[in-house]
Amino acid sequence: MAEPLLAIRDLKTYFVSKHAEVRAVDGIDIDVQKGQIVCIVGESGCGKSMTSLSIMRLVPKPRGKIVNGEILFDGKDLLKLSDREMADMRGSEISMIFQEPMTALNPVLTIGTQISEILIRHRGMNKRQALDKAVEMLKFVGVPRANEIIHEFPHQLSGGLRQRVMIAMAMICEPKLLIADEPTTALDVTIQAQVLELMKKMRDETGTAIIMITHDLGVVADMADHVVVMYAGQVVESVDADTVFEQPKHPYTRALMDSIPSLEEDKDVLYSIPGTVPSAANFPKGCRFAERCPLAQPSCFEKAPELREVAPGHLVRCDLVS
Amino acid sequence: MSQYVLEVKDLKKYFPIRSGVFKRTIGHVRAVDGVSFDVKPGETLGIVGESGCGKSTTGRMIMRLTTPTDGKILIDGKDITHAKGAALRESRRHAQMVFQDPYASLNPKMSVGESIAEPLIVNKVLSRDDAFERAAQLLDTVGLRRTDITRFPHEFSGGQRQRIGIARALALNPKLIVADEAVSALDVSIQSQILNLLMDLKHEFNLAYLFISHNLAVVRHISDRVGVMYLGHMVENGPKSSLYADPLHPYTQALLSAAPEPRRVKRRERIILQGDVPSPANPPTGCPFHTRCPRAMDVCRSQMPKPVMVHPEHWVACHLHG
Ligand SMILES: Nc1ncnc2c1ncn2[C@@H]1O[C@H](COP(=O)(O)OP(=O)(O)OP(=O)(O)O)[C@@H](O)[C@H]1O
Numbered sequence: 201m202a203e204p205l206l207a208i209r210d211l212k213t214y215f216v217s218k219h220a221e222v223r224a225v226d227g228i229d230i231d232v233q234k235g236q237i238v239c240i241v242g243e244s245g246c247g248k249s250m251t252s253l254s255i256m257r258l259v260p261k262p263r264g265k266i267v268n269g270e271i272l273f274d275g276k277d278l279l280k281l282s283d284r285e286m287a288d289m290r291g292s293e294i295s296m297i298f299q300e301p302m303t304a305l306n307p308v309l310t311i312g313t314q315i316s317e318i319l320i321r322h323r324g325m326n327k328r329q330a331l332d333k334a335v336e337m338l339k340f341v342g343v344p345r346a347n348e349i350i351h352e353f354p355h356q357l358s359g360g361l362r363q364r365v366m367i368a369m370a371m372i373c374e375p376k377l378l379i380a381d382e383p384t385t386a387l388d389v390t391i392q393a394q395v396l397e398l399m400k401k402m403r404d405e406t407g408t409a410i411i412m413i414t415h416d417l418g419v420v421a422d423m424a425d426h427v428v429v430m431y432a433g434q435v436v437e438s439v440d441a442d443t444v445f446e447q448p449k450h451p452y453t454r455a456l457m458d459s460i461p462s463l464e465e466d467k468d469v470l471y472s473i474p475g476t477v478p479s480a481a482n483f484p485k486g487c488r489f490a491e492r493c494p495l496a497q498p499s500c501f502e503k504a505p506e507l508r509e510v511a512p513g514h515l516v517r518c519d520l521v522s
Numbered sequence: 523m524s525q526y527v528l529e530v531k532d533l534k535k536y537f538p539i540r541s542g543v544f545k546r547t548i549g550h551v552r553a554v555d556g557v558s559f560d561v562k563p564g565e566t567l568g569i570v571g572e573s574g575c576g577k578s579t580t581g582r583m584i585m586r587l588t589t590p591t592d593g594k595i596l597i598d599g600k601d602i603t604h605a606k607g608a609a610l611r612e613s614r615r616h617a618q619m620v621f622q623d624p625y626a627s628l629n630p631k632m633s634v635g636e637s638i639a640e641p642l643i644v645n646k647v648l649s650r651d652d653a654f655e656r657a658a659q660l661l662d663t664v665g666l667r668r669t670d671i672t673r674f675p676h677e678f679s680g681g682q683r684q685r686i687g688i689a690r691a692l693a694l695n696p697k698l699i700v701a702d703e704a705v706s707a708l709d710v711s712i713q714s715q716i717l718n719l720l721m722d723l724k725h726e727f728n729l730a731y732l733f734i735s736h737n738l739a740v741v742r743h744i745s746d747r748v749g750v751m752y753l754g755h756m757v758e759n760g761p762k763s764s765l766y767a768d769p770l771h772p773y774t775q776a777l778l779s780a781a782p783e784p785r786r787v788k789r790r791e792r793i794i795l796q797g798d799v800p801s802p803a804n805p806p807t808g809c810p811f812h813t814r815c816p817r818a819m820d821v822c823r824s825q826m827p828k829p830v831m832v833h834p835e836h837w838v839a840c841h842l843h844g
């Protein structure tokens with residue numbers, strides 16, 4: 201395969217305090233090809249958001265720290281850039297959208313000002329040009345009355361419209377990579393369908409690669425080219441999207457698939473994974489899933505499995521999978 | 523004993539919109555605008571619909587946490603629409619509620635035992651000692667340890683807190699439980715644990731549920747019948763097999779087609795609805811769905827469609843039928 205657009209290598213992001221070391225992201229490797237949609241799935245707290253904030257170099261300071269690894273973007277290690285160089289990347293080469301758009305939008309600036317500022321900063325446009333381009337972009341993402349909305353404030357818009365504005369802002373410089381952290385979780389299904397459709401259209405037209413973080417396997421099935429399943433700060437399975445649904449190999453991925461009710465078929469009882477996720481401040485020494493795993497052997501509690509290629513392009517972190 | 527544990531007749535809730543120095547009422551939010559349905563003993567009625575369509579308000583009226591503007595609520599054959607004092611307490615013995623956020627619904631200063639025993643003591647059902655013994659039994663029933671009785675809510679995970687909320691709801695041996703988004707905040711692995719628990723309890727105690735959720739797959743899994751709400755109205759109601767196999771209302775069809783299913787095979791054509799849900803403060807004339815309905819006709823803009831029985835026990839309110 202061609203050189204990936206983004207290559208994360210052995211990334212570790214920890215929160216360190218006097219009392220504890222929280223290993224939020226604990227040695228992950230992820231590749232994203234140009235124009236590819238990669239979905240990262242996993243339960244609350246498994247490190248999805250910290251992975252994306254690490255790529256953006258926005259890990260909460262001072263306790264959060266990237267303690268190891270490389271994040272190669274177009275061959276350059278983002279972790280070696282100066283703060284200034286990284287700030288130039290954000291919003292221009294790499295953009296991010298969040299679950300709750302209100303946290304990312306400035307409540308006291310009009311929509312038009314917020315979008316045009318990005319163009320003025322990164323593309324050197326003047327105010328007039330930037331506003332024209334903002335209106336054009338808002339129309340493209342399906343915002344009605346774009347000419348009026350540029351004069352309105354974020355709180356005047358519905359949730360679905362705000363998320364479209366966020367996408368417009370994130371995409372206005374045609375970044376090579378868009379990171380979307382649960383972009384539709386707060387939206388209703390009919391609005392979610394609109395936003396997902398829009399993101400696919402964006403990718404098709406601009407060739408932007410997308411990292412999409414979600415805990416909803418339905419969204420994954422709809423969007424992903426490639427899927428990364430995370431558990432307790434690690435990647436446990438990584439494979440193309442067809443395979444993850446047809447032949448999931450890691451016991452955790454398989455258990456997840458069996459735990460969700462279906463819209464189309466009756467399941468008498470849902471599989472239920474016993475127990476809860478281990479604490480990131482105190483991971484067990486063996487396999488982190490062993491305690492909840494239906495297949496666990498005594499050896500699983502002793503030795504932590506490595507991520508292995510079990511078939512071409514199919515990585516699994518479980519020693520029992522052949 | 524009545525044929526139904528719950529009967530709801532033409533139920534309405536209008537919230538006043540106040541404005542100005544004298545807080546004059548300038549209009550109303552028609553949160554629930556004439557909803558009728560019933561629930562048989564041991565039956566689960568699922569209520570689905572997008573945020574703001576009036577699901578929670580309906581549940582809260584049934585629990586009399588908010589007073590209906592109009593209509594009737596009968597619990598176990600008794601009209602409790604305007605019940606007060608002893609009559610209201612009596613109705614609360616038959617109907618209990620489980621909320622989305624168990625943390626908000628449990629008193630953080632009370633031990634788990636006190637939280638569960640409280641309704642038994644307040645309603646003078648059991649002595650203090652017996653109430654605590656019953657609380658210990660209930661912890662067992664919902665899959666927690668009897669020794670958890672002295673611990674406090676913050677010491678538990680989200681899924682465990684939801685189990686505590688369920689134990690509290692079960693304390694008075696209710697016939698009906700209103701569950702409002704009871705599994706929506708939980709990760710899928712925990713969600714399936716709670717769904718299995720709710721289904722086991724239903725068989726053990728012949729419980730009826732009014733199961734409110736925006737998740738169509740979850741509702742399909744747990745329900746016997748399903749009602750679909752849109753903008754304060756119930757637009758379709760039927761046995762789940764009939765409703766999911768042959769959705770009659772254009773809104774139900776759109777909702778089902780928009781919900782992402784965790785499978786890669788191509789499903790029925792996705793219907794992407796345009797625009798947002800209108801404001802319940804200013805609902806459209808005629809059919810509440812006509813502003814977004816892909817099949818709207820002239821009559822839809824002026825006349826409200828009446829419910830028509832199309833299949834056994836499966837009715838729809840839409841001019842395309844009847
Ligand atoms: N500011 C912080 N201080 C300390 N620990 C933190 C902080 N933020 C996150 N963590 C911890 O880091 C781990 C990973 O968190 P992260 O936000 O990446 O999870 P996530 O996978 O995005 O979960 P969710 O699905 O709930 O969004 C968790 O154990 C979390 O408790």
Ligand SMILES: Nc1ncnc2c1ncn2[C@@H]1O[C@H](COP(=O)(O)OP(=O)(O)O)[C@@H](O)[C@H]1O
Binds near residue numbers: 554578579802
């Ligand atoms: N206490 C209240 N005062 C005013 N409006 C309310 C109140 N509670 C709910 N509403 C409004 O009533 C409508 C229905 O709300 P709700 O029943 O919570 O919907 P759902 O549970 O289906 O999301 C919404 O428009 C909501 O804003």
Ligand code: SF4
Binds near residue numbers: 773812813822827
């Ligand atoms: S009554 Fe008319 S507008 Fe309403 S759902 Fe039916 S076809 Fe659509």
Ligand SMILES: [Mg+2]
Binds near residue numbers: 248
């Ligand atoms: Mg997150």
Ligand SMILES: [Mg+2]
Binds near residue numbers: 577578579
């Ligand atoms: Mg609600």
